[in-house]
Amino acid sequence: MRQLTREELAIDPVDAAKLLLGCVIETSSPQGPVAVRLVEVEAYRGGDDPASHCYRGKTPRNEVMFGPAGHLYVYFVYGMHFCANIVCLTDGVPGAVLLRAGEVVEGLDLARVRRPAARNTHDLARGPARLTGVLGIDRAQNGVDLTAPDAEVRIYKSDPAGEIFAGPRVGVAVAMDIPWRFWIDSPAVSAYRRGGKRRQPAVS
DNA sequence: TTACCGATTCGCT
DNA sequence: GCGAATCGGTAAC
Numbered sequence: 704m705r706q707l708t709r710e711e712l713a714i715d716p717v718d719a720a721k722l723l724l725g726c727v728i729e730t731s732s733p734q735g736p737v738a739v740r741l742v743e744v745e746a747y748r749g750g751d752d753p754a755s756h757c758y759r760g761k762t763p764r765n766e767v768m769f770g771p772a773g774h775l776y777v778y779f780v781y782g783m784h785f786c787a788n789i790v791c792l793t794d795g796v797p798g799a800v801l802l803r804a805g806e807v808v809e810g811l812d813l814a815r816v817r818r819p820a821a822r823n824t825h826d827l828a829r830g831p832a833r834l835t836g837v838l839g840i841d842r843a844q845n846g847v848d849l850t851a852p853d854a855e856v857r858i859y860k861s862d863p864a865g866e867i868f869a870g871p872r873v874g875v876a877v878a879m880d881i882p883w884r885f886w887i888d889s890p891a892v893s894a895y896r897r898g899g900k901r902r903q904p905a906v907s
Numbered sequence: 908t909t910a911c912c913g914a915t916t917c918g919c920t
Numbered sequence: 921g922c923g924a925a926t927c928g929g930t931a932a933c
Contacts, residue, residue, distance in 0.1 A: 745914070754914070756929095764929065781915050782926030788914090801914060820917065832915055874914050898914080 704859045709850045712791050712858075713772035716746035716798035719791040720885045723800055725864035727808060728849070730838045730856045737810030737817075737838055739828050740861060741802060742889035745872045747788070749797035754875045757797040768797040773850040773858075777840060784832035785841050789849060789858065803873065803884070804829050804893045807837060825890040874898045 704727065712719055729738035749757035749768070756765045756778065767776040768790050776788040776799050788799035805828045807814045814827050814837040821827045828834040835841070840856065849858040869882035876898040886892045 747914075756914085759930085762929080778914085779928065780913060782913095782928075784915050786914060803914085830915070836916095872914070896915090 704861050706852065707773070707850060707858045707860050709771060709773040709848075711860075712789065712850070713793055714791055715793055716748045716791050716800055717883060719789070719798070720744045720746040720800045720883070721864070721867055723789065723802075723858075724867060724885060724887050725861055727859040727861045728802065728805070728838065728856065729809065729859065730840065730844075732839050732855070734816075734839075735810055735813050737814050738808050739805035739834060739838060740808050741805045743804035743884070743886040743892045745801040745803055745885070746883040747799050747801060753877045754872065755798070757799075765797075767846045768792070768799050770846070771848075773848060775840070775844055775847045775849055775856055777835070777842060777845040779842065780832070785835040786831040787835050787838075787840050787844075801831060802834055803831050804886070804889075804891050805834055806889060806891045827891075829891045830893045870895065872898070 723741050723744050727738050727740050747755040749755050757768045761769050767774055772791045774790045776790050777785055787802045791798050807827050818827055818836050828837050844856055847856045848854050864887045868886050870884050871879045872884045873896055
């Protein structure tokens with residue numbers, strides 16, 4: 704298992720999303736390491752993607768997405784959760800891959816301590832905010848270079864992902880016809896929810 | 908300056 | 921299956 708390089712991640716977000724499936728993201732902390740094998744991701748691309756945070760241009764919040772590929776972009780949602788993205792800037796077009804779900808492969812005990820609400824092992828990192836939860840990622844890790852050998856958060860290439868499935872992104876109302884969500888077979892893949900209104904209205 | 912709402916999760920029914 | 925918790929960015933006034 705070797706660390707991914709910045710060059711490998713400086714590609715189109717859709718290709719980066721497929722590349723990252725099956726890869727392992729690991730965090731170091733005083734309490735110990737936790738590593739997660741990615742089983743579900745989503746691609747976001749600036750310019751032509753209205754759902755992307757960088758669609759409307761550079762702001763202090765999203766400036767990391769306009770920087771070098773291979774860095775971590777962390778943002779705060781719903782007043783209580785963090786979501787993590789891997790930047791994959793190409794040809795000046797900002798893009799990122801949202802880490803949606805994974806399987807804990809190292810630091811299981813610490814992961815359980817960080818997420819006591821999880822019913823079982825597969826629930827620990829099933830969902831973007833849960834994934835940042837087990838890894839201990841918050842605003843402090845925004846902008847970390849995942850390709851640096853001594854970074855507190857790192858990304859490793861692991862076994863080939865196998866068959867890759869695709870579908871519309873979760874919680875996103877626009878571009879529903881474009882399958883920018885990718886996952887591999889795993890019990891840790893999160894449940895699909897349609898975007899737009901709070902909840903999908905009953906079809907009657 | 909203010910109001911609205913989101914790349915969500917959890918607990919209760 | 922449904923609604924609350926909770927706050928920063930964005931757009932409108």
